[in-house]
Amino acid sequence: MIPKVDEILADDRILDILKTSPRKIVIEAINEEIDKIRSLIQENEDENRIITELNELILNIINNCIAKNKFSLRRVVNATGVIIHTNLGRSLLNPDIIDNIMQISTNYSNLEFDIEKGKRGSRYSHLEKIISQITGGEAALVVNNNAAAVLLVLSTVAKDKNVIVSRGELIEIGGSFRIPEVMEQSGAILKEVGTTNKTHFEDYLNAIDDETSCIMKVHTSNYKILGFTSDVPVSELKKLKSDKILLIEDLGSGVLIDLSKYGISYEPTVSDSIKNGADIVTFSGDKLLGGPQAGIIVGKKELIDKMKKNPLTRALRVDKFTISALEATFRYYLDEATALSNVPTLSMIVKSIDDIEKQVLRVIDILKPKINSEEIIFDIVDDFSEVGGGSLPLEKINTKCLAIELLRGNIVDFERNLRNYEIPVISRIFKDRVLFDFRTIREDEEEIVIEAILNACKYI
Numbered sequence: 001m002i003p004k005v006d007e008i009l010a011d012d013r014i015l016d017i018l019k020t021s022p023r024k025i026v027i028e029a030i031n032e033e034i035d036k037i038r039s040l041i042q043e044n045e046d047e048n049r050i051i052t053e054l055n056e057l058i059l060n061i062i063n064n065c066i067a068k069n070k071f072s073l074r075r076v077v078n079a080t081g082v083i084i085h086t087n088l089g090r091s092l093l094n095p096d097i098i099d100n101i102m103q104i105s106t107n108y109s110n111l112e113f114d115i116e117k118g119k120r121g122s123r124y125s126h127l128e129k130i131i132s133q134i135t136g137g138e139a140a141l142v143v144n145n146n147a148a149a150v151l152l153v154l155s156t157v158a159k160d161k162n163v164i165v166s167r168g169e170l171i172e173i174g175g176s177f178r179i180p181e182v183m184e185q186s187g188a189i190l191k192e193v194g195t196t197n198k199t200h201f202e203d204y205l206n207a208i209d210d211e212t213s214c215i216m217k218v219h220t221s222n223y224k225i226l227g228f229t230s231d232v233p234v235s236e237l238k239k240l241k242s243d244k245i246l247l248i249e250d251l252g253s254g255v256l257i258d259l260s261k262y263g264i265s266y267e268p269t270v271s272d273s274i275k276n277g278a279d280i281v282t283f284s285g286d287k288l289l290g291g292p293q294a295g296i297i298v299g300k301k302e303l304i305d306k307m308k309k310n311p312l313t314r315a316l317r318v319d320k321f322t323i324s325a326l327e328a329t330f331r332y333y334l335d336e337a338t339a340l341s342n343v344p345t346l347s348m349i350v351k352s353i354d355d356i357e358k359q360v361l362r363v364i365d366i367l368k369p370k371i372n373s374e375e376i377i378f379d380i381v382d383d384f385s386e387v388g389g390g391s392l393p394l395e396k397i398n399t400k401c402l403a404i405e406l407l408r409g410n411i412v413d414f415e416r417n418l419r420n421y422e423i424p425v426i427s428r429i430f431k432d433r434v435l436f437d438f439r440t441i442r443e444d445e446e447e448i449v450i451e452a453i454l455n456a457c458k459y460i
């Protein structure tokens with residue numbers, strides 16, 4: 001009773017799908033749906049539950065094709081309030097940057113060509129000047145991500161040599177970035193000093209020997225040790241520098257503006273680190289900087305030049321999309337106010353609670369008349385947003401959330417339906433309510449959130 005593939009392919013609706021879907025995809029979907037029927041028969045499933053009716057089979061095939069035609073990597077709405085959400089793509093680019101990226105990616109460019117001299121140039125030249133200008137470093141180099149930056153720095157200046165790091169700074173970031181392991185890969189030898197909670201100047205001083213190549217300070221960006229603690233700032237460690245001993249700082253989040261002016265706790269900026277005496281500073285492009293994924297190395301020209309010659313640089317190099325997005329992002333930083341209003345990560349951090357409240361109230365106003373008030377309750381609640389991305393771990397930024405409570409139906413299913421919406425909306429459940437933090441939802445995304453909620457309501 002199973003319809004033949006030819007018969008299915010002749011159906012008008014399938015012919016329609018074939019106009020927009022590759023034949024390969026359609027055939028695959030047909031075979032999958034037919035296989036499902038076969039295995040049901042093999043499992044002796046109740047005859048009435050096995051689809052042999054052509055109509056129903058066609059509908060399943062069409063849905064299967066629609067699912068197959070969706071990109072695997074696609075946009076979502078981040079309603080979590082975690083601004084630099086590593087699982088949701090970290091920082092967002094300003095759409096104004098896209099034109100630059102499009103020009104570079106759809107046309108030939110001077111990526112490695114010196115237009116004035118008419119000769120071969122360097123891809124790193126495009127960023128060096130602007131990064132130096134903004135951070136105060138002599139020179140700069142950009143690689144694939146900050147993990148790569150740390151690897152390249154250590155492999156260049158500390159291979160087979162000792163690197164002194166405080167035991168309180170031997171961090172793990174995300175899944176697989178661990179300072180001791182990256183060091184091992186680079187060929188540097190880790191020399192731990194101090195204790196988990198306290199490390200003193202003398203600890204560093206006493207650890208220095210003929211094999212010491214550098215002292216490395218790692219910004220504990222994703223956790224804090226509180227209470228009986230002390231560490232030695234770069235401005236002190238500078239006293240230990242010599243011809244042979246360098247001072248390196250892995251800043252991680254790479255903030256370029258002192259955000260303490262905007263009510264966020266002080267986080268050392270890249271230029272502070274350089275000013276305080278670090279020879280080399282490394283940081284991410286897509287954390288507090290708010291650009292594309294990248295690892296940025298800033299510091300002494302002589303050292304950066306050595307890194308450029310390291311064969312690893314070729315393996316870790318950035319492509320033209322990254323360079324064009326990063327150049328455009330850095331340009332915003334030539335003026336602090338421009339950066340705050342144009343770099344989405346920064347705009348979300350400084351977004352006012354009044355603006356957030358207005359958004360929540362506007363959305364509630366639109367939803368209320370469309371929803372059965374005996375099934376669902378809307379509320380506006382106080383909550384906290386997080387910076388995320390392993391930056392400012394203790395920072396709790398006041399925010400307002402839309403809270404949805406169901407009087408009937410299952411809240412877990414409701415949240416799943418929000419995630420399964422055409423444009424998935426990623427919210428969270430707290431105490432039997434779904435919360436939507438509007439700090440990370442743009443005004444132009446409100447409509448999507450409304451549609452996703454209305455859609456989820458259909459299944460209550």
Ligand SMILES: *Cc1c(COP(=O)(O)O)cnc(C)c1O
Binds near residue numbers: 147389
């Ligand atoms: C995030 C972070 C890294 C890793 O940076 P990626 O860009 O994710 O590779 C390394 N060190 C510190 C201190 C960090 O915060």
